[in-house]
Amino acid sequence: MQTRILERLRDEGPLSRVQLADLLGVSRTTIAAEVARLSELGLAQEVGQAASRGGRRSTLVDLADDIRFVGVSIGATGMSVGVTDGRVAVLKTRTIPCDITQGPEPVLALALKEARALLDELGIERPMGAGIAVPGPVDFHRGVPVSPPIMPGWDGYPVRDALARELGAPAVLDNDVNAMALGEQHAGVARNARDFLFVKIGTGIGCGIVVDGELYRGVDGCAGDIGHIRVEEFGPTCACGNTGCLEAFAGGSALARDATAAARAGRSPALAALLEERGELTAADISLAVAQGDAQAVQLIRDAGRRTGQVLASLVSFFNPGLIVIGGRVTGLGHALLAEIRGVTYRRSLPLATGNLPIVLSELGDESGVIGAARLISSSVYAPLRDRS
Amino acid sequence: MQTRILERLRDEGPLSRVQLADLLGVSRTTIAAEVARLSELGLAQEVGQAASRGGRRSTLVDLADDIRFVGVSIGATGMSVGVTDGRVAVLKTRTIPCDITQGPEPVLALALKEARALLDELGIERPMGAGIAVPGPVDFHRGVPVSPPIMPGWDGYPVRDALARELGAPAVLDNDVNAMALGEQHAGVARNARDFLFVKIGTGIGCGIVVDGELYRGVDGCAGDIGHIRVEEFGPTCACGNTGCLEAFAGGSALARDATAAARAGRSPALAALLEERGELTAADISLAVAQGDAQAVQLIRDAGRRTGQVLASLVSFFNPGLIVIGGRVTGLGHALLAEIRGVTYRRSLPLATGNLPIVLSELGDESGVIGAARLISSSVYAPLRDRS
Known part of the structure; x- marks a missing residue:
């Protein structure tokens, strides 16, 4: 009961004793007693009278100020x-x-x-x-x-x-x-989602899975390790030691590697200039090159988006989520990446599973x-x- | 409370009032009253005295005989x-x-x-x-x-x-x-599993997902539709209208189609003989040809197992299940198929996720x-x- 009171106050803000009693299905007397105990523990406090709802005014309860x-x-x-x-x-x-x-x-x-x-x-x-x-x-x-x-x-x-x-x-x-x-569930775009995926594309690639409002961790705690799903029979070696992993194609390190190769091979004037200037390239430099209209840089983003989309399409068919949130540093590459991910995911998943499936960028960032x-x-x-x- | 009593009796068999009170954390008096109401509803019954546990003998409760x-x-x-x-x-x-x-x-x-x-x-x-x-x-x-x-x-x-x-x-x-x-969870190999996958390979291919002991259906009810995960960029057309779906390579219809093609093209003497005899081939005929040592039939099973394993490896990385149960008619193809599925799945998934992951055939069948x-x-x-x- 005390936990449920605290979680309600955390997620919904100050509530009157009457509201708490209604929400938790217990009497106001019970609520008053529990709140008194939570006050002693320094976790909750009474903060004056709630606005009247017609009847008697009810005491407003909030979390302790100093948590x-x-x-x-x-x-x-x-x-x-x-x-x-x-x-x-x-x-x-x-x-x-x-x-x-x-x-x-x-x-x-x-x-x-x-x-x-x-x-x-x-x-x-x-x-x-x-x-x-x-x-x-x-x-x-x-x-x-x-x-x-x-x-x-x-x-x-x-x-x-x-x-x-x-x-x-x-x-x-x-x-x-x-x-x-x-x-994202607490304060971001997933506030109202019960079953959703959070996909991080940073140096590595991984996925948080929420089932019925709760994190799903898998039996060994490694659920969501989608960066090591193999997207090609052969391919660059991944940090995990295997070849062909999604992360080895579309993670931030992989993009930096491919951008550097494109610059050195003379396929991208914009990336070559950036490499000359800085001595090394990161995934973020690709978006600078894209802004200059560099065709090779656009292609690098498209390839990464396509392979990420292939994996997400599989996960959509398997998991039928209500929302996919994309976050992580590589999302700094912006809407070209998102467009490619969306295109492939929507095209390759079962229509029933994508009819109401938003794929959106995180707004919370770091x-x-x-x-x-x-x-x-x-x-x-x-x-x-x-x-x- | 009544539901919890009935579900306990369903899943564990007859229990004494004392056991029920302990399991559900209520008094024996409460149990007695609830059981009386369930008897009136024709759902439960008292079936005599339980064996003594040292103290007073307790009345044994069971589900009604005629449900x-x-x-x-x-x-x-x-x-x-x-x-x-x-x-x-x-x-x-x-x-x-x-x-x-x-x-x-x-x-x-x-x-x-x-x-x-x-x-x-x-x-x-x-x-x-x-x-x-x-x-x-x-x-x-x-x-x-x-x-x-x-x-x-x-x-x-x-x-x-x-x-x-x-x-x-x-x-x-x-x-x-x-x-x-x-x-499988109620009476099969998944009796003790909380998070597991049931993969059916029949005419179609699909997957049942159990999370924390409960079926996970996805937001539109189509979670587990893994038969339409794309395993090749191009490939045979699937019943769903797309190309390259797992089901279009490894489902029962696909196997029958490929077996027929192999027979007609003269690549498989055993399958050709079966086709001659019956006028058409099913997936089950492949195992007859395998029993005769037909190399092409073995290859068909290996190919189906490999592609199924590719998809399962992705799902293992994503979902980190505690158990995978394989069922459906195509499992009649037996251990050659299972061996191939296991080999690919174990080889391509993250070691952490496969360390304790059994991949087993259903024993319940139909x-x-x-x-x-x-x-x-x-x-x-x-x-x-x-x-x-």
Whole structure:
């Protein structure tokens, strides 16, 4: 009961005792007693009288003002750190470059430094909890990464416990795409979706799966690992060691590799000029070349979109989602990529499954992972009370 | 509460009042009162004293003896009809040929005739409900097929309501693979699986998806339609109108087509002899040719297995299931097919997702659909009581 009250207040905002009693199907007396206990725990508070609904005025209940969560979302080449309130609304957030291949200790030290700086700026001594997301498979229950292909040195490292110890608060570790999917559900375009996919196209490619409003992690916690679906019999070698994986064709590293090859081979004047100027190319440079009308750059985006669309079409036939949200750095390549992904996905899936299927870009950008990570720990902080309800 | 009691008795067999009280977390008095009401409804009964567990002997409760459900599972070329008891154990079942392309009226008339014959043999006047499954997409809530590619004439036909009216009992309609997945969960190899896939390879190819013990149908009810995942850019035209679908390569019709072509082209002496003898070939004839050591027949099975394995590998990376059960008529092709499917699936999926992933053949055969369809209606018959609990 207490958990259900807290989750309602988190997701819907302040509610009167009468509303809570109606929503949860219990008496106002029960609500009053539960809210009193939550106040003692420092989790909820009464905040005056609700506007009258005709009858007697009812006391308005809200989450405690001073609940703060830390959300950390680590990608291959950058991390976002943020602090939220009890409703998982972002108070402050920051995105900085970082190289995940440096290993867990320096990367986590950087994340902690940023988190502490944000907490200081907000005048907070200790958060109520922290969520952290990394770009690889995770054993959610043990709080450790498991054989993550693009995270050398992280396999089995106790990320969750290290973070909890340093911050002096409970922590939770998940895969980045799972956190991003939750972020989209909490505050993004997936707010009203029960069954949807969040597809991240960054250095790697992965997918968060939400079934009936809940994250689906698979039996080993590696559901959604679509970057390693094979799209060609042969093809470039992937970070995972196999060949022909989607990620090895359409991920950010693959695009940077192909852009560099096109520049060096003289197939793309625009990319060649950028390479000359900078010494190396990233996926983002392709969109600069596209803006200059470079045909080869357009082709690179089309190829990546087509192969991503092929995989999404298979997933649509299998999963029949109500929404697909596309996010991650490569979406900076913009609408040319989205158009190609949509075209292939709509054309190749069963009409029944695509009739009402929106495929949209994330509007939260870097914040989705921060919000999702903070939301994960909010559920954990609010949920230990579940047993007593 | 009443529903939970009935479902426990269905899935676990007779239980004492004490056991029920423990399992459901309520008092024995509550259980006694609920069981009394269920007895009045003709759904449960007391069946004497349970063996003592040291303390006072407790009354044993069971489902009513005379609960009977009808399960009908219609495939493209045959149907299975059965009658079960309240625990969804099959009392009698029968499988007969039928051609689904004849349209709903003759096919349903045949199903009703078989069901009535079985009920007569068992001395039953009226079942408590009937479940029916068809090989195509279904609007579960409306009880009608929706644009089913291999079922001409069935689109929008009120299958559920026609069956309910004729049998004078509530009915439910679902997709055949969903019913088969439930059958495997209730009485087959998936009894202990929470997240698993049931893959049917018959005339068509489809997949039932179970998430956390419950069927996942997708937002439009067409989840699991993996037969129309495109495995080649070009390829034979599929019944759905597209080209390159898995089903157009590896379904029963496709195998029969390729076997016939091999026979006519002189590539397979064994298949040519069978074609000469019978005038036409089915997928099952391929296994006869394999038994004679026919190289071309072996190749046909390998090709079908390889393409099926490619699709399953993608689904394993996406869904990370705990078990894959393979069923359907084409599994009559036996272990050569299974070996190829396993080989490709294990080789192409992420190691983390296949470490503990059994891929096994169904042991229920034709009964899985009958059991699943009956189980679906059992849930429906036991569940309307849920509101009162």
